[in-house]
Amino acid sequence: MASSLLKRTSYSAMKLVAGALAIGGSSRAYAAIAAGTDIVSAAPNVSLQKARSWDEGVSSKFSATPVKDIFKARFLYPYFDKKVVIFGLPGAYTGVCSQQHVPSYKNNIDKFKAKGIDSVICVAVNDPYVLNGWAEKLQAKDAIEFYGDFDGGFHKALDLDKDLSVALLGPRSHRWSAYVVDGKVKAFNLEEAPSDFKVSGADVILGQI
Amino acid sequence: MASSLLKRTSYSAMKLVAGALAIGGSSRAYAAIAAGTDIVSAAPNVSLQKARSWDEGVSSKFSATPVKDIFKARFLYPYFDKKVVIFGLPGAYTGVCSQQHVPSYKNNIDKFKAKGIDSVICVAVNDPYVLNGWAEKLQAKDAIEFYGDFDGGFHKALDLDKDLSVALLGPRSHRWSAYVVDGKVKAFNLEEAPSDFKVSGADVILGQI
Numbered sequence: 001m002a003s004s005l006l007k008r009t010s011y012s013a014m015k016l017v018a019g020a021l022a023i024g025g026s027s028r029a030y031a032a033i034a035a036g037t038d039i040v041s042a043a044p045n046v047s048l049q050k051a052r053s054w055d056e057g058v059s060s061k062f063s064a065t066p067v068k069d070i071f072k073a074r075f076l077y078p079y080f081d082k083k084v085v086i087f088g089l090p091g092a093y094t095g096v097c098s099q100q101h102v103p104s105y106k107n108n109i110d111k112f113k114a115k116g117i118d119s120v121i122c123v124a125v126n127d128p129y130v131l132n133g134w135a136e137k138l139q140a141k142d143a144i145e146f147y148g149d150f151d152g153g154f155h156k157a158l159d160l161d162k163d164l165s166v167a168l169l170g171p172r173s174h175r176w177s178a179y180v181v182d183g184k185v186k187a188f189n190l191e192e193a194p195s196d197f198k199v200s201g202a203d204v205i206l207g208q209i
Numbered sequence: 210m211a212s213s214l215l216k217r218t219s220y221s222a223m224k225l226v227a228g229a230l231a232i233g234g235s236s237r238a239y240a241a242i243a244a245g246t247d248i249v250s251a252a253p254n255v256s257l258q259k260a261r262s263w264d265e266g267v268s269s270k271f272s273a274t275p276v277k278d279i280f281k282a283r284f285l286y287p288y289f290d291k292k293v294v295i296f297g298l299p300g301a302y303t304g305v306c307s308q309q310h311v312p313s314y315k316n317n318i319d320k321f322k323a324k325g326i327d328s329v330i331c332v333a334v335n336d337p338y339v340l341n342g343w344a345e346k347l348q349a350k351d352a353i354e355f356y357g358d359f360d361g362g363f364h365k366a367l368d369l370d371k372d373l374s375v376a377l378l379g380p381r382s383h384r385w386s387a388y389v390v391d392g393k394v395k396a397f398n399l400e401e402a403p404s405d406f407k408v409s410g411a412d413v414i415l416g417q418i
Binding site: 049053054055057058062064091092093094095098126127128129130132133134137148150151165166167168169170 | 263264266337359374
């Protein structure tokens with residue numbers, strides 16, 4: 001039952017997204033990120049917003065985290081490599097993201113830790129309070145770090161932004177994953193359509209680490 | 210403890226919003242809506258998106274609801290008046306909205322029904338799936354109808370849009386409430402700052418019906 005629902009959801013969404021691409025004509029096969037890209041240089045002066053409650057947001061004076069601080073080791077570099085796995089998705093409270101994408105990383109967190117990954121990060125074009133509410137609902141906050149990209153600046157810099165107004169979402173992002181060592185992209189996976197879930201899950205990137 | 214936290218939140222947010230206004234210089238004392246305005250004419254060709262789960266969104270083919278259908282009686286008009294109370298707020302999962310604004314309407318729903326109000330509606334510049342998740346968390350879906358304004362089109366038409374990037378929210382809305390009979394605004398209340406909660410609560414508008 002759940003499985004058939006999921007298939008139907010994915011198929012319908014794919015058809016709609018395919019329709020949007022045909023209308024907009026803005027489909028891009030490649031983004032501004034690939035194996036070898038320095039993600040910090042590709043997104044200079046860009047910050048993300050750590051998921052938190054509104055009260056925590058106020059207490060932190062609505063602070064943001066520079067991309068550099070997320071991907072680069074702060075001390076003992078180059079003797080200590082910071083290893084990050086990051087995945088991006090179209091939005092909190094949407095179908096594939098809630099039912100497949102986040103769970104695939106959450107349920108494999110021990111395998112990432114065993115391979116020496118320092119951080120597993122989920123990023124989405126949402127504000128940090130919505131993202132926090134969603135992460136709590138998915139009971140994923142202990143395993144995964146969540147960062148909002150509320151103005152889409154990070155995804156725009158990487159050419160991973162995507163208009164999903166057809167699904168009542170507005171400007172969002174593609175679905176993707178990357179393995180990044182001290183800011184350098186070692187592996188990058190991009191779904192053809194945001195409703196796809198073929199290459200951006202935990203199983204694929206675990207094989208690339 | 211909760212009370213002092215709330216005061217601190219409200220005061221800090223107010224300072225930040227006041228700062229944003231001083232920088233942006235875009236403070237407006239009046240919106241394009243007031244007592245006497247026909248809200249359907251003021252927002253022509255605008256739709257809102259009923260809060261729902263992603264799967265319900267797919268099943269509904271991502272349909273939206275024209276503003277006319279929300280405010281105008283569909284049959285027996287003019288012998289049957291459709292009476293709507295609507296309130297707008299800066300965003301799901303933010304402080305005053307979660308802790309005061311929605312609860313003030315939820316907890317007074319019987320008084321609205323006793324006064325013959327057909328719908329009590331909450332609208333916010335969020336997508337309908339996020340709004341649904343928040344409404345469920347607040348256990349407010351039985352009492353209140355929630356509508357997303359994912360692209361801000363409704364609030365822009367009414368001149369109630371507001372940039373809240375200073376609080377990591379992006380383009381959102383003022384905090385407001387209105388009593389609307391068959392599309393005609395009978396009472397309108399607008400907070401000076403989105404962090405204020407002085408005139409847009411249930412108690413004020415109950416006295417205006």
